[in-house]
């Protein structure tokens with residue numbers, strides 16, 4: 001586990017990063033938790049056992065012994081919380097994961113009984129995905145598709161859009177993101193996120209559910225994106241998420257990393273559950 005005695009970075013948090021965090025996390029207790037852990041890289045990781053829904057909360061490993069590694073997908077507990085708290089909206093188990101590689105969420109959904117079609121545009125990421133599937137002995141329909149360029153002919157009732165973003169929410173594992181908060185890049189991300197949401201809505205059936213996820217807490221990539229979509233599409237309803245690990249904000253929910261304090265915190269994700277009502 002991380003050694004809190006060694007925390008000495010409090011004064012060094014980059015102003016931009018702090019400003020963005022302060023906008024989203026208004027609770028002093030959560031902010032203090034994040035500030036005091038921001039540069040402490042977690043030494044242990046969460047493992048996902050594909051046969052047990054709740055295994056993630058209870059199994060942490062210091063070192064990945066080969067025996068454990070073979071049957072597991074190592075990922076942050078925040079990822080698991082996103083799927084755990086939203087998968088019940090997907091009544092139709094046939095689901096498309098539009099930005100799927102390297103496969104964390106697709107594999108979690110598969111372990112919950114979903115028939116996942118997984119697409120991604122990056123060959124490098126897809127190669128990692130294939131290695132993960134091979135290790136876990138899972139077969140999934142994975143395809144190299146640029147979602148923004150290729151027309152998808154099928155329509156779906158269940159869509160996961162884990163969109164590309166600044167990855168600000170992964171600051172504990174990737175501290176460099178805290179100094180790379182470049183406004184022009186964030187604006188570009190938002191453009192892509194909006195485009196992807198528009199295209200996702202085109203292939204979503206009426207009464208179907210679309211879950212939008214980003215591992216960021218920047219307002220432009222989260223609240224603002226969904227706000228723009230909701231203003232434009234009056235036939236979209238946002239749903240309430242039942243999770244004591246998340247904080248409700250306008251247009252969606254943020255993971256509260258403090259709720260995972262006893263297991264070393266978590267990445268921060270933003271999640272919004274949208275239904276096409278007509």
Ligand SMILES: C[S@@+](CC[C@H](N)C(=O)[O-])C[C@H]1O[C@@H](n2cnc3c(N)ncnc32)[C@H](O)[C@@H]1O
Nearest residue numbers: 099100102103104105120121122146147148162
């Ligand atoms: C946040 S990562 C996805 C993580 C993955 N869902 C998981 O849980 O392991 C975003 C992914 O979007 C993919 N991506 C970006 N633009 C895309 C596009 N136009 N079409 C399809 N995939 C895209 C990237 O290659 C990247 O793998």
